[in-house]
Amino acid sequence: MSDVQRSAAPAASDQSSSRSASRRAGGFDLGRILLEGRAFFALIAIVIIFSMLSPVYFSTSNFLTMSSHVAIFGLLSVGMLLVILTGGIDLSVGSTMGLAGVIAGFMMQGVSLDIFGMTLYPPVWAVVVLTCVAGAFVGMINGVLVSIFKVPAFVATLGTLYVARGVALLMTDGLTYNNLGGNPEFGNTGFDWLGFNRLFGVPVGVLIFAAVAIACMFALNRTPFGRWVYASGGNARAAELSGVPVKRVQVWVYVLSGVCAAIAGLVLSSQLTSAGPTAGTTYELTAIAGVVIGGAALTGGRGNVRGTLLGAFVIGFLSDGLVIIGVSSYWQTVFMGAVIVLAVLLNSIQYKPRKKRSASAKDQKTPPAPSGAS
Amino acid sequence: MSSEESVMDRPTAPEDATGGVVLSARNVSRSFGSVHALKSVNFDIRRGQVTTLFGENGAGKSTLMKILSGVIQPSSGEIVLDGESVSFASTVDAQRHGISIIHQELSLAPNMTVRDNIFMGRELGGPGGVNYAEEARETERLMVELDEPIDPLTLVEDLRLGQQQIVEIARALSVNSRILIMDEPTSALSASEVEVLFRVIADLKSRGVSIVYISHHLEEALTITDHAVVLRDGAMTAYAERCEIDLEWIVRHMVGENFDLGSPPTGHTMGEVALSFEDISVADVAVPERSVVDRLSLSVRAGEIVCIYGLMGAGRTELLECAAGRVSPNGGRIMLEGENISRLSIAERIERGLVLVPEDRQRDGLVQTMAVGENLSLASIGAFTRGLLTSRRREQTVIDDSIRNVHIKTDGGAAGIGSLSGGNQQKVVIGKMLATQPRVVLLDEPSRGIDIGAKAEVFRLLAEGASKGLAVIYSTSEVGECLSVAHRIVVMSRGRISAEFGADVTREEIMAASGESAEG
């Protein structure tokens, strides 16, 4: 019996697959390409427009300067992307970033251990590692709140936003650490390397950003973890039944987002050679904007690192361009808002079922005659 | 058989008498990108009669119905209502013309109550805003008519799949339309609920309502149909009146061959007990004092296929979800090959070879944002991971094998899951779990929406697995399926096993044991 029944169905599917494959090869849909590559085309448009408006915009040195600005919130965006892919949101990254800078600044001043009557000056690498651990810790609190205690991500991370900022203010009493240079005597110099030095002519901050982005891209595309992130965001129930450790994945994305924020905080305070408790205020919103402009869906499951990078560059190159041509900062804010709304608008066009488009595109094709009737 | 006469030159003038054509599709075509879902189809709906639409998964049935009810627009061709050409801009527009549809995939808002879902978008006005009391009364009346006592204020997400389907039917009935399209309305219902629905359909017919009915339960559909239309690969291949056709005719036109679902595999010896439930109880989510599964014990041996037959709400889903680790039992233990697995996570159970094909594919089976291939490989990521990295090539092999095994009508797996027809989505859920190469597989109503050819193929896969030592528990509300695949049939009713049969049982015996009348 089984031979007979097997013969029928595959014939149908083979037929349909070869048919659609041949159509797809010939298809070229300009609107679709523009829509899917919108962040890329937007970036090109921004570069062209500002280059025409200002002679200093189009130069290697300006691009590098702008890139080191982009690196700061780009780092936040990449971490944010992971969280958003699982269907969550991390509002605490700006505060975590500020807190990370303060923690680094605090350690650079020397940690006095009163019981031993001495002051410890940790070397810069230790400062960096400990700061990242602190970022991971904040992320872990978020992750545990969201995945185990089922606190809505928006609320949980809003809470840590305030707590982290408060802790940063408490640690400094509202003041700023201005001396981050260290002292050769204590062997803790070199913090400014992150923000000022260049390797092969590229600022270190930008290289760190690139490395984090590539690592993240790799994790999302080539590791089980990446697949789990997309699956948890797409349909957590189904993912769980397929054996995806959804809770663990959720904790991890917040931890990674916290680490990204800590790295961003280190780079920023190094660039500024100071660490203030209010650094990074509202940066979480810029980070979210970068992710959204990059085409990710806030409902989870859709988005990628490439898009997020483009989104971050669109924001950075646009806002720096506006500064360069001398647009008032009020107008800058208006422009930023308009770009974000436009991006989300295009996202909803991309992700809604494409009914009208394909219907009108195929009108001219003559359908084959029905085989059975008449 | 002289049934394949032309339908194109039938009169389309409006007639008040029963049998006149009220709504028809003329040369309707529809493409999705490069896929031609419908190719110049003609289709008539007659007043006061039931027209059934048969066809394989992906034949274009749902697409045609969506066009007739204004969900999507045709690429070409026209829709004729009462002799006049019309075009529906939306479902609301179609509803105004008296056409409503029960979708294949449920379209309820899970966070709202049954009452609010039924009146969504058509809220009854009253002096102080919405007249909730009247809505609740009307909902209750519909529920009585459908013989399913659901409180109008229950949240839809708290209902079982079958009950949700009944709410969906109630919503369509509440519109009082003249043309009612039902796209697989009974896929999650069991025999007695189907009987109730058929009574309702008979009543609607007598009031002059025209009905289009789609189902892969062919025998069931034959009992109510007046006209049968067969679609194949987007084209209409046959039309006939009820008196001219039988089951064999339908299958022959649907898939080109005739075959039956066969009988349970024999000739291999069964091994040790693979999975056993020992005194398992599961509490009801809504009423924790009540048990949906009540101190039940059941075991299945390697190489054995056990069918659990039961009515909706018998506790089958809860029992299987408990084995898979989705819900935890409040009593008893579950042993997998001699090891107590009650405390293991879902992932650990899958690793040990115990998998569940869930009942509700949209909620529990598919990740809608991922492609077909990614869905298929989701449960077996470990199989194509080396060290930290996944291998694209190995993954593609897993995907291609699954597509071939369960006959998914798709193109290499890159398409979005939402672009597949309902039955093909169901095959993805089955294929995903079988791809993990399990030792014990639990299937909860896996034939929901798959066509007869695919069903036979799934049965063949299960039989083949059984002969190699796979243990299978197959939950179904179709007696026919039990008889074609099971070595042993367990009837479940109100959380307990009410009877157990060998493969030589008759249909009547099973139905009697489950507490239904045997005529359905």
Ligand SMILES: Nc1ncnc2c1ncn2[C@@H]1O[C@H](COP(=O)(O)OP(=O)(O)OP(=O)(O)O)[C@@H](O)[C@H]1O
């Ligand atoms: N939104 C869409 N995008 C792309 N292809 C689609 C879309 N909707 C349907 N199709 C394709 O159209 C064809 C017909 O699908 P349809 O849903 O009408 O099948 P069906 O007869 O209802 O099958 P089933 O019995 O499985 O429900 C299929 O090949 C399907 O892949």
Ligand SMILES: [Mg+2]
């Ligand atoms: Mg369908």
